[in-house]
Amino acid sequence: MSEHRAIGRIEETAALPGAGGPGSDFTAGEALVQPALNRITVHGQVHQVEPKVMQVLLLMAARPGHVVGREAFLETVWAGTVGDDYLLNRAVSELRRIFGDDPRTPRYIETIRKGGYRLVAPIAPARVAAAVPAPGVGSPPPAAVSPAQAEPVGAAATPPPARGRWRLLAPLVVVALALLVTLAAWRMRPAATPLDGAWEVQPLTSYVGREVEPSLSPDGSRVAFVWDGGQGALDIYVKTVGAEDTLNLTRSPGDERYPLWMPDGRSLLYARVDGDGLAVMRVAALGGAPIRVMGDARVQAVRGMAISPDGRLLAYSAREHADAPYRVVLAALDGGTPRVVSQPPGGSVGDLDPRFSPDGRYLVFVRAINEVTRDLYRAGLGGGASTRLTFDNRKLNGVAWSPDGEHLLFTSTRSGMYALWSAAPDGSDLRQVALGNEVVQQPTTAAGVDAIVFEHWAHRSQLRLGDLGTRGEGDAGPFFHSTRWDSSPAWSPDGQRIAFSSNRSGPHAIWVSRSDGRDAVQVAGFGGAFIDNPAWSPDGRLLAFDASPDGTSAIYVVASDGGQPRRITTGPGDARHPSWSRDGQWLYYEANHDGQWRPMARRLEGGDPVVLAAGPGERPRESADARWLLYARPDTGGIWRMPRLDWAGEAPVAATRLEVDLRGGDVDRWVPGEAGIYYVRRPEDGVSQLALFDPDSGRTQDVLPLASGFEGWGFQLSPDQQRIIYSEPTRHESDLRIAVLREPDT
Structure with a gap:
């Protein structure tokens, strides 16, 4: 050579x-x-x-x-x-x-x-x-x-x-x-890091697939993250900042999540959840055989982990079953019984993404009422009541401490779009951190290192049209799709218009367009607050939807050509997923007043709400002939029905379960039609299918093939029963980026 x-x-x-x-x-x-x-x-x-x-x-x-x-x-x-x-x-x-x-x-x-x-x-x-x-x-x-x-x-x-x-x-x-x-x-500074300084954002990864959950090493030289390799299981990788070398630390068939650097930078912890519960594993930063350091057999799912500054305590967000909220759990790495230190309200998503304070004396976490209504809370290591720090009632995805440990950094849509914000430890002094036009998710930092690593999403959802006659994709025209997030479509009663939720102009809002996507206009919005699930009144004059501008998700109505929204549901608790009775007199929805979602009915002009079922139930809607009320149950799966009554004068009767093999995780993937109930059927072997169940005969037939890992939702039938519309993610990728504080000009 x-x-x-x-x-x-x-x-x-x-x-x-x-x-x-x-x-x-x-x-x-x-x-x-x-x-x-x-x-x-x-x-x-x-x-x-x-x-x-x-x-x-x-x-x-x-x-x-x-x-x-x-x-x-x-x-x-x-x-x-x-x-x-x-x-x-x-x-x-x-x-x-x-x-x-x-x-x-x-x-x-x-x-x-x-x-x-x-x-x-x-x-x-x-x-x-x-x-x-x-x-x-x-x-x-x-x-x-x-x-x-x-x-x-x-x-x-x-x-x-x-x-x-x-x-x-x-x-x-x-x-x-x-x-x-x-x-x-x-430059590691002993003085406070100027968060309002000039930050330079640079790409860190650009792989095909999802690179998520970054963790910056204590010295700032490496980033651990989770990558699906473009497809398949999630594994832990480590990448050197400023170089292309990437080290694959795990290769198991299951998913590994939430890598955490130990304080000395020599090894990492990560989470693995399977049929045996949570296992916290440890692996050397340069590779080697993972070692199990602790476990929690009660845990079914995890949504974030953190390690204390001294490396002795682990905090993780966990739940024990599918309809329970996530709670923050504290455990010692050297043994002992894990302790729950937060108590979110029942029926909520729960408490996510815990972070230890720089001195290790308390925890900060994200409390999620639902997936899009969240705020920051603080709790002591001994448990007790949690203190609310922010009052945005907006989307919030990730929290970290500033490199100097003096401020909280978190992402929020409080200005309409996702951006990075800072706040004092008590939630005061809110300011936006200037990172240009970056859409920031899940920030991570290291003490004393003037850098912020974060997820950069390239997610997109489109409206999809299926032709039930040809059993294939329907031709909706070139204006039907956009390059943003369009979801939850609903056909007008005359089939000429479509209402949907979209962020095509910035914050999410309710839009109405012609059935081919032309002439789309915004008819309702709350400046970045959660808003979704439009439903047409039978006469086409009104749209019902759910939104949470004040932190509580409620049902609203607005004129279909736009105007001032009017709140329909009142009182404590959340309400979502509205639908109309066939006569237009009642609104159906699901509500959570006591920690469990139940199907409800309420007159449009007011009056007391009616609880339709004593047990859990979601997505209530009438059958096409208005004889039955139908709803799904996430705990048992399947679809349940009861006779349609005069809800103002007759008490609801007990519901019976139909023999529909709808899974519990697919409660938003079905719709009643004149021929029966269309739903997503997922056979153990083979591709998913849009199937039709006939309640009278009990028979099921497949009508439209779907992708094996189908993720679409929000099914609606056209008034002529020939087409079905739904939303489906078409791009689900994310890269990592790094923001470095630039040196001041001298």
Whole structure:
């Protein structure tokens, strides 16, 4: 290999977490490495090494955790000279001697049989890691050093002139170690981070699929995240900031979620939920076999985790069954019984995304009344009443602490679209953080590192049209779709118009268009508050919908050509998913007044609401012939019905279950028609189907094939019963981006 090819090899493999410019130092485990001085200091003991020994270390450090083959060492370090295995083995032995490393249980350099060597010690910029002070021969092992006390990069004595081939390779290693320049620019500040400063946003990942749940390492050099690989199970990956190296840490057939860095940056925790409950796993940051550190057999699902600053406590958002709210649970990693520390209201989504305060004394989390009405709350580690911090009643997706630990960072649609906001720990002093036009989700930070990593979504939902006659896709015309989020369509009684929810002009609102998508106009909106599920009155004059401008989801009506919305439901509790009786006198909906969603009916002109079922029920609507009231149950699955009565004068009778194999998770994937009930049937083997169930005969037939992992919802039949309209996500991807605080102009 020529020297030019050797240069290319080093540039190609450059990926050191925490590399730097000329004379830049870095740490490997407990050792301070000073490449320009050919010096390695371990616990205060200074070792001068030969240039080629340093080059061997730098070649491994350029790709930490990755195997560097013997041929790569010989063709790079000994390029143009006579090199053999003996020289390489001697260099590695010298490094192990300096590090005090045992090849049988390596902490620094691992031998890969018939492969080469890999560096397994954590790598970080010396300034960020602050692991070792300026070395002195014979000095005692160093104590921890704060960021303010850390020795500046390049503070060592001016290096002597390089000699031999090191003079040629030194500039190349500078290229390989270029990442430290970026990290040094972040500057760990002892003073408060100016959140209103100039932030520069850069792409971090751009893979096909979903990259979510980022976690920034304590030194800011790496980001752990979850990726589905474009399809399939979710796994944990680690990527070096400023480089393209990505390390796959888990490869199980199940989903791994919520990676968390341990405070020392050497390992990560993550969650796995299966039939045996929650398992919290630990894996080395450079790869290896995962180890189970704790579990909770009661847990069925998890929505976020956090680790305390001292690494001793774990907080996670969990629920024990599908119709229970998520609660924040606190557990000690060294054992003990997990304790519930938050009590969300029944029937709500619950408490999500817990975060420890910088001093570890309390928790901040997101309380979700539903998936789009959320605010920040605070709770002590001992439990008790939670304190509400924000009163937005808007979408909120993620919370973190500012790098200086003085402010909360959270995403919110309080200004109409998702943006990043900051607040004091008590919820006061709300300000928007200027990140340009970025749509920010799930921010993550590291103490003292002036960077914010977040999810950037490319999600889109379109209205879809199915032709029941041809059993295929219906031709709706070019104006039927948009590049934004369109959902929850509803046909007007005459079939000439469609009402739907969309964010095509910014905040979500209710829109009405012609049936081919032309001439769309906004008819109702609340400036970013949750609004959805429009339903036409039988005469086409009114639209009912649900919205939560004040934090409680309620039923509203508005004129179908626009106007001032009027609230229909009153009192405490939430109401959603309206539909009309066939005579237009009653509105049906589901309400949660006591922790359980129940089907309800209320006259349009007022009066007391009527509870239609003692047990749970969702999506109530009349049959096409107005003889029956139908609703679904998420706890048992299936569709239930009762006779349609005069709700003002007759008490509802008990409902009976129809033999419809509608799953509990598909309560919003069915609609009654003149021929029966259309619903999504998911066979154990084979593709999903839009099926038709005839209540009179009990027979089911498939009418329209769907994708195996069909995610559409909100079915509505056209008045002529020939077409079915619904919404379906057509793009479900996300990348990670990083915002770095720019240096002020000097």
